[in-house]
Amino acid sequence: MKKQYLTFVLVLLTIMLQAQDAYQYSLSFLGVNPATDNYQMALLATPNFDAPNGNTADLGAAFYVPEGLGISIGNFQAADSGIPAGEWIGYSSGTDAGKELFQILRVPGVTNYFINAENGVPIQLAVFDIIATTNPTTGTITLANNDDPFVLATFSENFLNVSFTGTTTNYFGAHDATANSINFETLSVDEILVTDSVKLSVYPNPASNVIHISATFPVEKVALYDVTGKLVLRSNDTKQIQVNTLNAGMYLLKIYANQQTLTRKVLIE
The missing domain is CATH 2.60.40.3080 (Immunoglobulin-like)
Structure with missing residues (x-):
């Protein structure tokens, strides 16, 4: 009987976790920024739930690129979400095992920006450049996982704080495994x-x-x-x-x- 009860609890917890309202992060290549000639990327967030008028708070995403490419992150532009370019910053968190970890962070201003969650419909949170003397032709840009030891050690976790009900909650759930990485070779x-x-x-x-x-x-x-x-x-x-x-x-x-x-x-x- 005890074994059956434990099994039931585990199944119930699995169902609850699967049903949790959350966003998946993914990356999208937008092309070459005509103003800078750099590769331009977008950070997307896709919800698994429906909710109106979410007041966006602080947001963050972490990703790896190969070490030694002389890359920086910047030239943010306003995204479809309406979040202004000036509320985003990007910086390197250091290198580990041949990879450089970057994080982009949104620091909210005085004006509130609202998003609607529509199940399965991605929201463009941020638009930014991969800044380099020459656009990279090898390696990948890959979203880093929150359980990655170097991400944890550098406090570079992914998060997505939004208030749909009056309480600000971190709605980040995971990365979309089919769109969490972009191969620079295919862009060259x-x-x-x-x-x-x-x-x-x-x-x-x-x-x-x-x-x-x-x-x-x-x-x-x-x-x-x-x-x-x-x-x-x-x-x-x-x-x-x-x-x-x-x-x-x-x-x-x-x-x-x-x-x-x-x-x-x-x-x-």
């Missing part, structure tokens, strides 16, 4: 010489069914990545690729030719 552009006699066309853009590729040089293969750097399609058909089964959004098309690659951003509707 190793240009193939395109002149009057060497041309490349990718069309239509935006596309909804088929993307056509026209080149005056031999193309070996093509690959399509989402903004997190995840490979979603690879094809040896170098003339066209079917995209009608993919979710709408921004993708990166990599075209391989003569031991070089050319990357183009494509929008799928």
Whole structure:
């Protein structure tokens, strides 16, 4: 009987934890900031619940990049959440095992900013640059977990303080395992010489069914990545690729030719 009771308690606790209102963090690549030529990223938060008029308080997120790339975080811009750029700061928390840990923090100002929680709909909390002399072409930017020893040692935990009921609560739950990392290699552009006699066309853009590729040089293969750097399609058909089964959004098309690659951003509707 005691064993059955313990099992029941464990099952009940699991259900309660699964039912807890929380947000998942994820990263999104927005492209190259035209004002700075740096890679521009967004921190997203996706709720598993519905609630109106959440008064945002202090927020934070931690992530790793490879050590030694000379990277800093900054050039914050106002996000879709309405949180002003001036309320965000970014800094390095140090290095550990070949990785550099960064944290971005929101320090609220005098004006309140409210968000609505809609189950499954991401909110863009912050927009920032990966600042470097040259945009990185290797390694990843990866959200760091709160149980990571170095995160704990440097007090760099992820948190998302919001008040939906009059009481400010930390609603951070976890990272989205499918969108917690972006591969810099898939964002880099190793240009193939395109002149009057060497041309490349990718069309239509935006596309909804088929993307056509026209080149005056031999193309070996093509690959399509989402903004997190995840490979979603690879094809040896170098003339066209079917995209009608993919979710709408921004993708990166990599075209391989003569031991070089050319990357183009494509929008799928």
